[in-house]
Every structure is written in structure tokens, then in C-alpha cells.
Amino acid sequence: MFEYEKALQYPVKIKNPNPALAKFIISQYGGPDGEFAASMRYLSQRFSMPYADLKGLLTDIGTEELAHMEMIGAIVHQLTRCMSDEEIKKAGFDTYFVDHTAGVYPQAASGVPFTAAFIGVKGDTIADLSEDLAAEQKARVTYDNILRMVDDPDVIDPIRFLREREVVHFQRFGEALSRTTDRLNSRNFYAFNPSFDRPVK
Numbered sequence: 001m002f003e004y005e006k007a008l009q010y011p012v013k014i015k016n017p018n019p020a021l022a023k024f025i026i027s028q029y030g031g032p033d034g035e036f037a038a039s040m041r042y043l044s045q046r047f048s049m050p051y052a053d054l055k056g057l058l059t060d061i062g063t064e065e066l067a068h069m070e071m072i073g074a075i076v077h078q079l080t081r082c083m084s085d086e087e088i089k090k091a092g093f094d095t096y097f098v099d100h101t102a103g104v105y106p107q108a109a110s111g112v113p114f115t116a117a118f119i120g121v122k123g124d125t126i127a128d129l130s131e132d133l134a135a136e137q138k139a140r141v142t143y144d145n146i147l148r149m150v151d152d153p154d155v156i157d158p159i160r161f162l163r164e165r166e167v168v169h170f171q172r173f174g175e176a177l178s179r180t181t182d183r184l185n186s187r188n189f190y191a192f193n194p195s196f197d198r199p200v201k
Contacts, residue, residue: 002063009067010161014078014154019093021155022079023109025146026096028162029072030106030114033138035162037118039065041135048123051183054176058132061169068162073104075158129177136170 028034042062049055080093080102088097095111106114120131143163150156
């Protein structure tokens with residue numbers, strides 16, 4: 001069961017609206033490597049995870065990703081509040097505005113709406129944890145790219161926090177994969193599974 005704390009995990013207080021920044025930061029809300037995809041990936045993988053400690057890890061990180069999605073939503077909202085028609089057009093925010101006004105809609109920076117195809121769930125311990133490691137690195141790279149394009153310290157600060165959390169999640173999933181490989185190797189599971197593999201001659 002989740003408990004909701006009515007505060008952001010890290011404060012978002014942006015003084016100057018800037019819809020041009022919102023156009024690409026939205027990718028971390030609903031893009032292929034964004035927080036919504038991460039949360040759905042981990043909270044879905046947990047059901048088939050055979051180890052209680054790793055099921056707990058997926059639940060913890062998946063829940064934290066929901067908090068990160070909330071932070072990105074707050075950033076996008078604060079960057080797009082009280083825009084004039086001229087600001088919308090000048091920032092190139094008009095195509096988004098026509099479809100969603102200033103609502104926070106899950107899509108990539110390219111305009112592609114969120115889809116379940118963005119998440120990887122295989123039901124195989126090694127495959128899922130490997131997917132998670134790659135996902136955290138792709139999210140970290142996306143934050144790196146955002147930081148290259150932003151000069152507002154009010155935006156940089158929470159984005160740096162989110163980037164740091166991607167690094168921590170990568171480390172936790174790496175530790176989990178190492179523990180899992182040891183467990184599976186002890187049963188010789190991936191070297192030879194008689195249910196599927198032919199013996200090597």
C-alpha cells in the first residue's frame with residue numbers, strides 16, 4: 001500500500017515561466033525514458049519477481065519514480081503558467097497548447113504520446129534487471145541533455161536532484177543483478193536449463 005506525503009520529494013520553485021524549456025522537459029514526464037515509464041516498468045515487474053528483497057526494491061524505486069513524475073509535472077506546470085498568446089507562439093509552444101492548453105500531458109519532447117511500448121516487462125529476473133539498468137542510464141543521459149540546454153538555476157537545481165537519483169537507482173539495480181546472478185549460478189540455471197536447452201556435446 002502506498003502512502004502519499006503532500007509535499008514534493010524535492011522543492012520546485014521556478015520564478016520565471018519559460019514554455020520553451022517545458023517543451024523538452026516534458027519528455028521526462030511521459031517520454032520513452034521518463035519517470036512515468038520507469039514507474040510503470042518497476043511496479044509491473046515486481047509481480048513476477050521471485051525474490052522478496054528484489055520485489056521490495058522494485059516497489060520502492062517504482063514508488064519513488066511516481067514522486068519524480070510529480071516533480072517533473074510541477075516543473076512543466078510552473079514553466080507554462082500565465083503565458084500570453086505571444087509567449088506561446090514565440091516559444092514554439094503553440095502546437096502543444098492547441099492540443100493540451102497548459103495541461104501536463106504525458107508525451108515525449110518529440111510530441112509522441114506515452115505508450116506502454118516504452119516499458120520493458122519480461123517476467124525473467126535477469127532480463128528485467130538488465131532492462132532496469134539500461135533504463136536508469138537512459139534517463140540519466142536525458143537529464144544530462146536537459147541540463148545542457150537549461151540556464152535557469154531554479155530549473156537546474158531539481159533536475160540535478162533527479163539526475164542524482166537515477167545514478168543511485170542504477171547502483172541499486174546493479175547490486176540486485178549481482179545478487180541474483182549468484183543465486184541463479186548456484187543452481188546452474190542459465191548455464192543449462194534442461195527444460196529448454198539441448199545438452200552441449
